[in-house]
Amino acid sequence: MKLKQSLICVVLMLILIPVAIPKPLTFEPRRRSHDALLQDTNANKFHLPVRGVSYSSQGDTENHHQRKLVKFSQNSAGVADGATNKYLHHSPVGTDSLPSITHISGNEAQATSSNAKLLSNILSRKSSFGSFIIDRLKKWLKGLLNVSEWECFVCKAAIGVIQRLFLAGKSESEIMDEMIKLCITFGIEDHRICTAVVPEFKDEFFTVFDKVALDPQEVCGIAFGKECASPYDPLLMWNITLPDTTKPPVVEPTLPPVSAPKMRVLQISDIHFDPLYKEGSNAACSEPLCCRSGTPGLGSSAAGKWGDYRNCDTPLQTLENLFEHLSTNEKFDYILWTGDMPPHDVWNQSRDGQLKLLQQLTDLLLKYFPKTPIYSAIGNHESAPVDSFPPPFITGNLSISWLYNALAASWEHWIPNDTFPDIKKGSYYTLLVKPGFRIVSLNTNYCNNMNMWLLVNMTDPAEELQWLIGVLQAAEDKHEKVHIIGHIPPGINDCLTAWSWNYHKIINRYESTVVAQFFGHTHKDSFEIFYDAKETTRPINVAYISPSVTPYKSTNPGYRIYTIDGDYENSSRMVLDHENYILNLTDANLSGTPKWQKEYSAKHAYNMPSLFPTDWDNLVKKMKTTDQIFNLYYRYYFKSQPQSKQCNAECKKKMICVLQTAKSQDTSQCWRVT
Numbered sequence: 106m107k108l109k110q111s112l113i114c115v116v117l118m119l120i121l122i123p124v125a126i127p128k129p130l131t132f133e134p135r136r137r138s139h140d141a142l143l144q145d146t147n148a149n150k151f152h153l154p155v156r157g158v159s160y161s162s163q164g165d166t167e168n169h170h171q172r173k174l175v176k177f178s179q180n181s182a183g184v185a186d187g188a189t190n191k192y193l194h195h196s197p198v199g200t201d202s203l204p205s206i207t208h209i210s211g212n213e214a215q216a217t218s219s220n221a222k223l224l225s226n227i228l229s230r231k232s233s234f235g236s237f238i239i240d241r242l243k244k245w246l247k248g249l250l251n252v253s254e255w256e257c258f259v260c261k262a263a264i265g266v267i268q269r270l271f272l273a274g275k276s277e278s279e280i281m282d283e284m285i286k287l288c289i290t291f292g293i294e295d296h297r298i299c300t301a302v303v304p305e306f307k308d309e310f311f312t313v314f315d316k317v318a319l320d321p322q323e324v325c326g327i328a329f330g331k332e333c334a335s336p337y338d339p340l341l342m343w344n345i346t347l348p349d350t351t352k353p354p355v356v357e358p359t360l361p362p363v364s365a366p367k368m369r370v371l372q373i374s375d376i377h378f379d380p381l382y383k384e385g386s387n388a389a390c391s392e393p394l395c396c397r398s399g400t401p402g403l404g405s406s407a408a409g410k411w412g413d414y415r416n417c418d419t420p421l422q423t424l425e426n427l428f429e430h431l432s433t434n435e436k437f438d439y440i441l442w443t444g445d446m447p448p449h450d451v452w453n454q455s456r457d458g459q460l461k462l463l464q465q466l467t468d469l470l471l472k473y474f475p476k477t478p479i480y481s482a483i484g485n486h487e488s489a490p491v492d493s494f495p496p497p498f499i500t501g502n503l504s505i506s507w508l509y510n511a512l513a514a515s516w517e518h519w520i521p522n523d524t525f526p527d528i529k530k531g532s533y534y535t536l537l538v539k540p541g542f543r544i545v546s547l548n549t550n551y552c553n554n555m556n557m558w559l560l561v562n563m564t565d566p567a568e569e570l571q572w573l574i575g576v577l578q579a580a581e582d583k584h585e586k587v588h589i590i591g592h593i594p595p596g597i598n599d600c601l602t603a604w605s606w607n608y609h610k611i612i613n614r615y616e617s618t619v620v621a622q623f624f625g626h627t628h629k630d631s632f633e634i635f636y637d638a639k640e641t642t643r644p645i646n647v648a649y650i651s652p653s654v655t656p657y658k659s660t661n662p663g664y665r666i667y668t669i670d671g672d673y674e675n676s677s678r679m680v681l682d683h684e685n686y687i688l689n690l691t692d693a694n695l696s697g698t699p700k701w702q703k704e705y706s707a708k709h710a711y712n713m714p715s716l717f718p719t720d721w722d723n724l725v726k727k728m729k730t731t732d733q734i735f736n737l738y739y740r741y742y743f744k745s746q747p748q749s750k751q752c753n754a755e756c757k758k759k760m761i762c763v764l765q766t767a768k769s770q771d772t773s774q775c776w777r778v779t
Contacts, residue, residue, distance in 0.1 A: 295391055355616060366676075367670065463511060549600065565604075609768045613638045616645040630742050634647055683716070725761060
C-alpha cells in the first residue's frame, strides 16, 4: 500500500476500538430548495468554465456552477450505522464557495469530544495487552481480506472517522495530533515517519475534506473503483464532447520499405533520483525508502555502490553512468522523459527541494545530451506533497503554479515558447516535431486516483481532454500523425474511471491520427491494447509502458529505445520495434563496474512480424495458450530480475487481463482470457 494510503490507515480505531464511539451522530437535515442553492451559488464570486456540467447564469457575462445535492450518509461499511441522513451542498468549484461541514448540535459535539478524549486515553496507555489485542485484530482483518478489499475497508473506515472529527468541531492541530498518535500506535510507520508524513499533507487534506460533502462510499468508490463501492455522484461519469466531424475510414497499417528512413527514440521514465543514497548504508531498513543511512545488519543488508533491489532509489553515480553510456554509445533523434524524478521519501519533501531536484536533473540532461531534443511529461511524484495537483481554479498559496512555472522554465531548452500557456495552466502541451508529425504531452495527474483535489471537481480538470480533442481534430484536418506521451497509463486502476473512459473514446475516434502512446509509472515493462468501441475484438492502438530507471522495488534499472518509421512523405510514424536495456545490479555491485546490456528486442523475442495493434493482440492470444511465451513476458515484465513468487494460473489470468484493458476499472475484455 502506498504511503499516502497508509496515512489514511491511522483512523482504524473506528473498527478496532468501537467503545470510542458508543452511539451514532444524528443530524437535523437542512433541506434547501433548488432555487435557494442557486442563489447561494450566485452569491459567491467564482468562475469555473468546465464542460459537461450544468451551469446557471449570473448577469450577462459570467457562468457559474450549479451546486448539486449530495446525500451525506454515515451508514457505510459499518461506519456509524443508524445516522440520520443529512443533505449538504457539494460544488465542484473553488474552495471558498462552500460551507465547512460543522453543523452539529452542542450535545453531539460534547459527546464526540468525550469519545475522542476516551480514545486518546486508551491509546496513551502503555499496555502490552492492549498492543497485543490491536496487533491480533489487524492480522485477523488482513487475513480475511485481499489487498484491494483491505484498502477499501480501511478507506471507508478512515473517511467515516475523519468526517466525525470535522463534525465534532475539532481543530486542525487536534486532528493532526490524533492521526500521528494512531499512525504510531497501529504501526503504520515508525515514529519518525508518522510525525513527518501527517503534516506533509496537512493543507491539502484539510482544505479538501472541509469542502467536500461526500460520504465514505462515494470517496472510496471514486478512489478504488466499483469493486470497492458504487458511489452516488451524478458528476462522476462525465462525458467530453466530440466534434460532429465524420471519422475517416480506417486504413490498415503496412510496413514501410526496408530502405525507408527510421528514427531512434529513447524513453527514460521513473528515474527517482536519490541524492542522499549512500553506499554501505542499511538497505533493509523499516522505512519506505532505505539506502540512505544506518548501519547494516548481519548478512547482505548493506547498500551496493550502484543500487539495491530493496526499497532504494537511483544513486547519482548510477544515473551519471547511464547518461554517459547513452551519450557515448547511442545517437537519438529525440528523448522522451516521462516523469517521476524525485525519490520515494514522500514524508520529507518540500517545494524548494523538488525544484532543486528538477534543476539538477535538467542540468545533467543538458550536460550529456546538449544537442538532443527532450520532450517531457509530468509524473505524480513531482509535486510536494506527492500526488497533489490542484486544478487551475485553486489559486493562491495552494495552487500548483510554483511547479508548472518551473517546468516551463526547465522545458524551454527543448520546446517553443508558445507551449508555455498550456504548461502553466495544466502542465500539458503540444508541438510540431516535423512537418506532418506532432507530439502531445499529457498531465495524467488529472486522472490520478490519489490526487485528493479531484474530489472537489473531477470533471475534465484543466479542460485537458477537451483541449486534446481540439489538438487531434486540427491534426486530423492537416493529415498529421500524433504521438502521445504521459506518465500514468490510462488503463490501470490508478487512473480515475471517467477520465480513462473519455480518453479511450478520444483514441477510438482519432485512431488514424494517434499512432503511438508512451507512458511509465508502473516501473515495469508492459503495454495496453485499445479495442474498438463497436467492434470490441478489433485492436486499434497500443500504449507502451516503459520500465523504470530506479530499481525500486525488486527490478533492474532499465530504459527503452524505439525504432520508429522515419521522416519522409506519408510516413506512418508507427513504432516498428523496441529494445529494452537493463543494468544487472547484482553483477555491477560484485564487479564494481556497471554494464548496460540489451535485454531483448520485442519483435525478435516474441517473433512478431510487426508491432501493429493486431500483432500485440495476437501475442496476448498466444500467451493464453502457451506458457513459454507468457513466462517470457513475465520475465521481461520485471526486467529479468528473478522474483520470489511464481505466477500461478490466477496471476496469469489477471496479468493478461490488464494487457487487454485500456479502460480503468473495465474488465469487459477479460472474458476473452482462457
